[in-house]
Amino acid sequence: MFKGLVRLQSQFGNVLSLSKVCPRNQHSRFAWKYSTAAAERKRFYQDVSISQGDGGLYEINLDRRKLKTPGGKLFTVPNEALAIAVATEWDAQGDTLKFYTMHLTTLCNTALDNPSQRNKQQMINAALKFLETDTVCYRVDEPHGLVELQNNEWDPVLRWIENRYNVIIGSSSSILGPVIPEATKDRFRQHLNSYNFWSLTGLEYVITQLKSVVLSMGLIDRHLSVEQAVLLSRLEEEYQIRCWGNVEWAHDYDMYELRARTAAGALFVHLSSESSTVKNKLMQD
C-alpha cells in the first residue's frame, strides 16, 4: 500500500540530477580546506522512501526525486533489504550529509558505476594478489609475546581455511613471506568465479580493508564475526596497545572505522548474493 503511494509520487517527480538541485556548498573558509566539512553537503530532502521499479529492481526516492549515482545512472539495488539499509543511511543524516558515514551507499555506487572499468576476471586477480602478502601469513620472530599471540590467534583461522578449501597456504617469518602454490590460487579463483559482480565488489572491499584474503573468506563464510575479523587483522596493533596504552583519537577511531567498513562490505556481499536465500524462506512457510 505504502509502496504504491511512493510509486505514484515518483511518477510526478521530476528527474533532475542531484547536482542541479543542490549546488555544492562553496565555502572558502580556511579551516574547511583541510577538514572533512568540505566533503559534506546540506541535506536537501525530507522524506526517504524506496520503490520497486522496472525489472524488480529497487530505487531510492528522496522526497519526489530519484537518487542517482555520481556517474549519473539511476540508483538501483537488487533486493529490498539492501534498499532499506541504503534508505536508512540517507534518512539518518542530520542537517549535513556526511558521505563518509554512508558505506553501503558508497559500495552500491561503486558496483553501479564501476569507475575503474574492470571486469570480473580483473577483480578476482586483484583480490587474489592480497593472498601473496596476506596479513595472517606474515609472522614475526620477536618479541616473544607477539609471536605467541600470532600463533594462538592466527593458526586456527589458517587451519580452518586450509581444511575448508582443501588448499595449502602456510605461514612464514621471512621477509619474502610463504610461497603460495599455484594450485591454491586456482582453487580460490575457481571459487570466486561463482560470485556475481556485486558480491565481488563487496568482497574486494573487505579484502582491501582487512588486508587479508584468509580473514575475509572466514568472514564471508560466516566462520568469523566482524569484530573477530577486525581484531585478528589488527592483532599487532592490539598487542602494542596492550603494552603502551590506548589512544582514543587514533586507535579507537581507526578501529571503529575499520569495523564499520568491514561490516558494510560483508553485509553487502551477503545481501547481494541473497536471491537463493529468499526463495528458501518462502518455501519454508
Added chain:
Amino acid sequence: MAALPSPLRVCRGILKELRLLHGPGYNQSLAYTYVMDQFRKNKVTGERYCRAQQEAHHASHSYLCLLESTRSHLVLHNLYHSKGERNPEQVANLVGLRLPTQPGGKGWDK
C-alpha cells in the same frame, strides 16, 4: 562458527541504534518494520538445523556492528577530527609558545 550474541540481543541492539538514528518516531521507519519482520520470520524454525536462520543471524549481527561502529566513529570524528587543521598560532599555543610579533606591523600590511 563464530560465537555470536543471541538473536534477541542483536535485535534489541539494532532497534536501539535505529532509535538513536531516527528519534522517537523510529518505529514508523522502513528499517524498523523490515527488521522486526525478518526476526519474526526466522524465529519459527525452532530447533531444526537451519542454514537460513544462521545466515540471517550473521547478517543481522553484521548490520548491528555497522550501525554501532558508524555511530562511535562519528562521535570520535566530531570530537577530534572534524575541525580541520589548527592554524600556526594555535599549534604554537599547544606547546606553550607564542609566535613572534613585530611592533610596527610587518612592513607589507599598512
